[in-house]
Amino acid sequence: MNNSLARISTEAIDETAVRAAVDGPDAGAVVMFHGIVRNHDGGEKVMGLDYSSHPQAEEFLAKILAEEQERSGVRMAAVHRVGELKIGDAALVAASAAAHRGEAFAAIEALVERIKHEVPIWKRQHFEAGTSQWVGL
DSSP states (O other): OOOOOEEEESSOOOHHHHHHHHOOTTOSEEEEEEEEOOSEETTEEEEEEEEEEOTTHHHHHHHHHHHHHHHHOOEEEEEEEOEEEOTTOEEEEEEEEESSHHHHHHHHHHHHHHHHHHSOEEEEEEETTSOEEEEOO
């Protein structure tokens, strides 16, 4: 199973394109995941954040996506944003499409967990107190 939408982007994520990459007449379920920048973490107010990535991060993402599609037999797509993000911005949008919802939910969960743990992307949160914290280094 081949998917052309595994991308690292400095632009706002086109959620419609992510869904379109997996949609098809055989899909009884399409599950979308939106990882959104929230305004808090660990009891502190977050004002915004920056994502940085390794130059080969998109290759890591494409490899994980291909492996998860092969393992699950489910079509998937994912786009992770890097750069400066504001509260409410989408940092990661992923989609899965399968004949049944159980397969689609399981596939998207596995994909998102692998992206979070294996793709070399690092987050720097900026707090209201004027401090910042790196996550994922």
